[in-house]
Amino acid sequence: MTTLKDLEINYDSPNWCPGCGDFGIWLSLKKAIVELDLNPSKVVLVSGIGCSGKLPYWVKTYGFNGLHGRPIPVAEGIRLANHELTVIVIGGDGDQYAEGGNHLLHAMRRNVNITLLVHNNQIYGLTTGQYSPTTDIGEKNKATPIPTVEPPLNPLSLAISAGATFVARGFAGDTILETNLLKEAIKHKGFAIIDSLQPCVTFNQKNTYSWFYERIINVNEKGHDPTDKMKAFALSEQWPLKKASQDDEKEQIPVGILYKEQRLSWEEGIPQIAKMPLVKQLRQEVDINSLLDELL
Amino acid sequence: MIDIQWMIGGEAGYGIMTTGVMMSKIFTRLGLSVFDYVEYPSLIRGGHNAYYVRGSDEKVYSQKKTVDILVALNHETIEKHKDELVPQSVILYDSNSIKLKNEFSKGILTIPIPLLDMMNDLQIDHLMINTITIGASLALLYDDFSLLQKIMQDTFIKKGEEVVAINTKTSKAGFDFIKEKYNGVFKKKFSLNQQSSLLMSGADAVALGAIRAGLKFAAIYPMTPINSILTKLTQHALSYNIIVKEPEDEIAGINMAIGASFAGVRSMVATSGGGFSLMVESVGLAAQTETPLVIVMGMRPGPATGMPTWTEQGDLRFVMHAAQGDFPRIILTPGDIDECFSLTLRAFNLAEKYQLPVVVLVDKYLMEGHATVKIDKLRLENAWYRIDRGKIVSSAQLKGIKDFKRYILTNDGISPRSLPGQEGGISFSGSDEHDERGLYNEDADMREAMMEKRFKKLKTLEKEILVPQVYGSKNAEITLIEFGSTKLPCLEAMKCLQDEEININVIHFSWVHPFPSKHFIQLVKKSKKTIVVEGNYSGQFEGILRERTGFVPDDRLRKYNGRPFYPEEIIAKIKEII
Numbered sequence: 001m002t003t004l005k006d007l008e009i010n011y012d013s014p015n016w017c018p019g020c021g022d023f024g025i026w027l028s029l030k031k032a033i034v035e036l037d038l039n040p041s042k043v044v045l046v047s048g049i050g051c052s053g054k055l056p057y058w059v060k061t062y063g064f065n066g067l068h069g070r071p072i073p074v075a076e077g078i079r080l081a082n083h084e085l086t087v088i089v090i091g092g093d094g095d096q097y098a099e100g101g102n103h104l105l106h107a108m109r110r111n112v113n114i115t116l117l118v119h120n121n122q123i124y125g126l127t128t129g130q131y132s133p134t135t136d137i138g139e140k141n142k143a144t145p146i147p148t149v150e151p152p153l154n155p156l157s158l159a160i161s162a163g164a165t166f167v168a169r170g171f172a173g174d175t176i177l178e179t180n181l182l183k184e185a186i187k188h189k190g191f192a193i194i195d196s197l198q199p200c201v202t203f204n205q206k207n208t209y210s211w212f213y214e215r216i217i218n219v220n221e222k223g224h225d226p227t228d229k230m231k232a233f234a235l236s237e238q239w240p241l242k243k244a245s246q247d248d249e250k251e252q253i254p255v256g257i258l259y260k261e262q263r264l265s266w267e268e269g270i271p272q273i274a275k276m277p278l279v280k281q282l283r284q285e286v287d288i289n290s291l292l293d294e295l296l
Numbered sequence: 297m298i299d300i301q302w303m304i305g306g307e308a309g310y311g312i313m314t315t316g317v318m319m320s321k322i323f324t325r326l327g328l329s330v331f332d333y334v335e336y337p338s339l340i341r342g343g344h345n346a347y348y349v350r351g352s353d354e355k356v357y358s359q360k361k362t363v364d365i366l367v368a369l370n371h372e373t374i375e376k377h378k379d380e381l382v383p384q385s386v387i388l389y390d391s392n393s394i395k396l397k398n399e400f401s402k403g404i405l406t407i408p409i410p411l412l413d414m415m416n417d418l419q420i421d422h423l424m425i426n427t428i429t430i431g432a433s434l435a436l437l438y439d440d441f442s443l444l445q446k447i448m449q450d451t452f453i454k455k456g457e458e459v460v461a462i463n464t465k466t467s468k469a470g471f472d473f474i475k476e477k478y479n480g481v482f483k484k485k486f487s488l489n490q491q492s493s494l495l496m497s498g499a500d501a502v503a504l505g506a507i508r509a510g511l512k513f514a515a516i517y518p519m520t521p522i523n524s525i526l527t528k529l530t531q532h533a534l535s536y537n538i539i540v541k542e543p544e545d546e547i548a549g550i551n552m553a554i555g556a557s558f559a560g561v562r563s564m565v566a567t568s569g570g571g572f573s574l575m576v577e578s579v580g581l582a583a584q585t586e587t588p589l590v591i592v593m594g595m596r597p598g599p600a601t602g603m604p605t606w607t608e609q610g611d612l613r614f615v616m617h618a619a620q621g622d623f624p625r626i627i628l629t630p631g632d633i634d635e636c637f638s639l640t641l642r643a644f645n646l647a648e649k650y651q652l653p654v655v656v657l658v659d660k661y662l663m664e665g666h667a668t669v670k671i672d673k674l675r676l677e678n679a680w681y682r683i684d685r686g687k688i689v690s691s692a693q694l695k696g697i698k699d700f701k702r703y704i705l706t707n708d709g710i711s712p713r714s715l716p717g718q719e720g721g722i723s724f725s726g727s728d729e730h731d732e733r734g735l736y737n738e739d740a741d742m743r744e745a746m747m748e749k750r751f752k753k754l755k756t757l758e759k760e761i762l763v764p765q766v767y768g769s770k771n772a773e774i775t776l777i778e779f780g781s782t783k784l785p786c787l788e789a790m791k792c793l794q795d796e797e798i799n800i801n802v803i804h805f806s807w808v809h810p811f812p813s814k815h816f817i818q819l820v821k822k823s824k825k826t827i828v829v830e831g832n833y834s835g836q837f838e839g840i841l842r843e844r845t846g847f848v849p850d851d852r853l854r855k856y857n858g859r860p861f862y863p864e865e866i867i868a869k870i871k872e873i874i
Contacts, residue, residue: 011733011735012735039719040722041716041717041718041719041720041721041722042716042717044559044716046555049727054736056724056726057724057726057735057736060722061722062716062717062722062723062724063723063724063725063726063734064555064558064585064724064725064726065724065725065726065727065728066551066554066578066581066585066726066727067551067577067578067581067727070547070548070551070578070581072548073543073547073548073549073551073552073555074551074552074554074555074558075555076548076552076555077513077515077551077552077553077554077555077556077557077558077559077563078555078556078558078559078716079555080513080539080541080552080555080556081512081513081555081556081557081559081560081561081563082559082560082561082715082716082717084717085559085716085717102544102545102547102548103544103547103548103551105544106543106544106548270539271534272533272534272537272538272539273537273539278512278513278537278539278556278561279512279559279560279561279715279717281512281537282510282512282560282561282562282685283510284682284683286507286508286509286510286536286683288504288507288508288678289675289678291504291507291532292494292504292671292674292675292678295494295495295496295500296494296495296671
């Protein structure tokens with residue numbers, strides 16, 4: 001049995017700001033691994049750059065922290081080399097929706113069997129508060145003295161249209177919800193994205209815990225059927241808003257599993273690894289004599 | 297002695313490439329040493345394509361300037377290449393589309409072939425007119441058509457018996473045409489040889505080397521001139537259980553390869569300058585995380601898109617300095633097809649033993665050119681090769697370790713690595729500077745220790761550095777110094793000059809970084825007059841020689857017009873200075 005203690009590293013602890021949403025996601029991830037009883041040696045956490053990117057440092061599994069925007073292709077390489085591993089990618093809104101957008105798009109299309117956990121705080125925290133692809137339209141901050149004119153990217157409607165087969169929204173302030181979503185996402189065969197609302201207590205004064213508590217609605221508790229693609233799409237379009245909202249307006253933010261579909265995963269379609277992972281196929285001798293004969 | 301250069305020219309879309317390779321196969325089976333080389337613009341249909349095939353009963357290293365048999369599918373070919381003809385050259389031309397005036401008198405034989413009429417008689421698509429010319433070319437050289445029949449069988453059998461039959465019939469028509477009307481006009485005599493050589497392109501050699509080295513994963517975004525590596529690997533991916541992925545871009549490609557390598561399989565990427573520009577950031581990632589990686593980099597003229605289908609050696613400095621920071625890497629520069637094979641084999645062992653990026657720096661000239669390679673030599677290399685995966689901890693070793701340290705400080709600079717999935721080997725690899733556990737660390741002493749650990753690898757691998765090779769006599773009047781594929785025209789020039797009793801030698805570098813300084817200084821001490829020959833404008837290689845050894849050559853020859861060196865140009869330069 002894997003316990004929370006097994007996932008603890010004994011020589012360092014997170015250095016996120018006190019109250020950071022990352023703590024909730026960190027705890028939820030460890031709980032999901034424990035509740036699914038995953039062997040930590042068979043789990044690889046892959047991350048990019050930003051506050052989210054540090055998370056793998058503080059969970060005792062295998063970890064790879066790559067470059068900004070690039071954790072998905074690293075994770076894809078790991079999965080193709082050894083598809084017996086559980087591979088979880090951890091990114092931020094800048095990492096996944098700006099810098100790494102192209103990789104995200106193609107990973108969803110491929111339906112590679114990884115779980116993508118996006119810490120979406122709608123701001124660039126580590127570089128001290130510039131706007132991100134998910135910052136609300138009309139927001140002002142240190143890098144945008146005039147209100148932003150760019151509508152936010154909608155990660156969930158993008159994911160549904162691009163071919164992701166598990167699309168969910170979580171919230172760092174609700175670790176029960178977050179843990180359950182992670183468990184379902186990890187169990188899911190194919191590309192699972194969880195866009196996790198994650199308050200940045202230092203730089204985002206608008207999208208705070210209480211702001212979210214007032215707005216989130218768990219669609220699964222309201223009877224939403226995640227296999228209904230059109231309904232899922234409609235829910236995904238409910239938030240973020242494309243236009244600047246009035247202060248007194250309280251939009252509803254759907255959380256939970258919006259969409260789920262069974263489709264052949266990338267790895268399942270590759271005959272080279274149908275019998276065993278690539279990493280177990282290594283041999284000392286490779287006979288190329290027949291290839292040489294072809295060139296005669 | 298036989299030394300013959302055949303050339304076919306025409307618009308793209310008429311099977312010029314296929315015909316060229318087939319001619320190389322004919323020469324190979326006639327027992328000749330072969331070198332071929334193709335020139336074409338960056339488009340699919342139209343434009344001017346030229347395929348040169350040279351064969352000799354002595355070893356040939358490169359193309360030469362003069363053409364002995366010119367096959368012209370259009371008039372442009374004659375216009376562009378008439379200066380390459382010499383007395384006794386033969387022109388086979390399409391008399392349906394080309395009307396020759398009396399422009400060739402000095403002993404040049406012109407043979408009109410009504411290609412379109414013949415195709416109409418045979419009721420075969422006119423796009424196959426090249427196939428008549430291959431039969432006609434054979435008839436000039438050799439009496440027995442069955443040689444070509446066999447090549448047609450080997451080349452097209454995968455496409456079905458019908459394709460074999462059409463190609464055989466068409467080429468036989470060309471063969472018969474010449475035998476009836478022009479029998480014996482070409483004086484050189486050939487005999488069939490024992491097939492001790494095979495015909496390979498540089499791309500074939502890299503792909504085969506990678507497969508032999510135990511490649512399991514490649515992520516390659518298509519780009520000239522490395523497309524044939526992708527094709528070759530894909531063809532054999534299933535039988536060797538290799539995953540070959542075409543990623544969304546080169547950035548994804550190199551990161552996938554890093555991921556696969558981190559997870560424990562041998563992986564590679566291949567690209568050209570533009571793609572490598574995109575990969576640069578992750579070259580540093582491989583270095584910082586000490587993840588083994590083989591990068592095949594095929595040079596072509598840049599910057600930006602440059603001249604996509606031509607050749608140059610202008611990216612040496614780029615691969616040497618690519619990515620921010622200061623870290624060890626290895627750069628290998630194969631000079632010929634044999635070295636493309638042997639250095640690719642070596643690259644995979646070096647990458648895993650020393651846990652760093654290894655660049656195999658090639659170019660269009662090598663990748664798309666074919667040459668005959670001695671089978672025995674390849675088989676020997678193949679038999680000798682041992683896969684050395686370096687320090688990967690075994691599960692038994694991990695049992696005794698309580699807290700595995702991935703980046704433990706060692707005297708040789710190499711820290712044993714565990715692979716994800718291994719019990720007890722849990723570890724962390726990251727792009728940040730880190731401590732022995734892999735945890736990010738910005739402490740001054742730790743930074744020093746980690747930098748020194750990584751650079752210790754260079755000391756450890758010193759014994760593996762390939763010493764520059766001297767070709768020709770030890771005491772020569774003139775020494776040519778070169779790297780990469782410039783070896784080929786240099787050796788050809790040396791051979792020609794030796795016939796004239798001019799004493800030159802060639803120092804070839806197939807390993808340029810870390811630079812084999814001591815070895816070079818020892819070698820060049822004996823040289824009297826030195827010329828650095830390289831395919832770029834600013835003298836990148838000469839600059840490195842000077843920077844690493846203080847050596848300044850007497851003279852230099854550089855080329856940057858997208859074409860490889862011709863041996864004649866090197867010979868002219870040498871004659872100018874002696």
